[in-house]
Amino acid sequence: MQLLRGATSINEADWSVTSACSYLGLPKRRFERWRRRSVTGDLADSAPGGNRVHQITPAEQAEILSVFKTWAEVDRSHRKLAHRGSWLNRFWCSPVTVRRVLDRHDLRFHTVKRTTKREKRPWPQWVEEAPNRVWIYDTTHWSAAGAATTVIEDVVTHKWVADITSVDETSIESHAVFTRALRDEGLIEHIKTRNGDNDTG
Numbered sequence: 001m002q003l004l005r006g007a008t009s010i011n012e013a014d015w016s017v018t019s020a021c022s023y024l025g026l027p028k029r030r031f032e033r034w035r036r037r038s039v040t041g042d043l044a045d046s047a048p049g050g051n052r053v054h055q056i057t058p059a060e061q062a063e064i065l066s067v068f069k070t071w072a073e074v075d076r077s078h079r080k081l082a083h084r085g086s087w088l089n090r091f092w093c094s095p096v097t098v099r100r101v102l103d104r105h106d107l108r109f110h111t112v113k114r115t116t117k118r119e120k121r122p123w124p125q126w127v128e129e130a131p132n133r134v135w136i137y138d139t140t141h142w143s144a145a146g147a148a149t150t151v152i153e154d155v156v157t158h159k160w161v162a163d164i165t166s167v168d169e170t171s172i173e174s175h176a177v178f179t180r181a182l183r184d185e186g187l188i189e190h191i192k193t194r195n196g197d198n199d200t201g
Contacts, residue, residue: 017032056093076110132185137174
């Protein structure tokens, strides 16, 4: 509006329309369009946005809400619900659109609360629940370094018993780390005594 008035004032001061628009940085075509609208009194700003070409219809929105009511406890996700709608031939829209419709109606997915506590699996009868009775081992690979670390842990105490890092991952490294663990825990002599004079090394 201010640009229109400025261009009109400059034009009335014996400037040409082209010069006035060039001075104000206003496209001449837009000036002419505004001037025609000013004659009819139609210079008020229009509401922003307009009608989106690909917006969902009220019927599609109703289908989203209906599918949510039926399948929310099963799908538990706006992404799965969007796929569910297409599988059922009920609606076809993106997961983002489904989420926006649900948010507009203040609808949320609820996770199922576990009603019973999982029972701890009992130890086998042949296992004594004491330190240095059951060991486990795990290997972590360091891809950038081209190496791997094998760790031995006590199942009962969760103690980090021993570890070895090597570029190789063979039975030799496994034998070495287990031997180190037995030595550090003082079990080698116990094994020798129990099994005779067999060499564990």
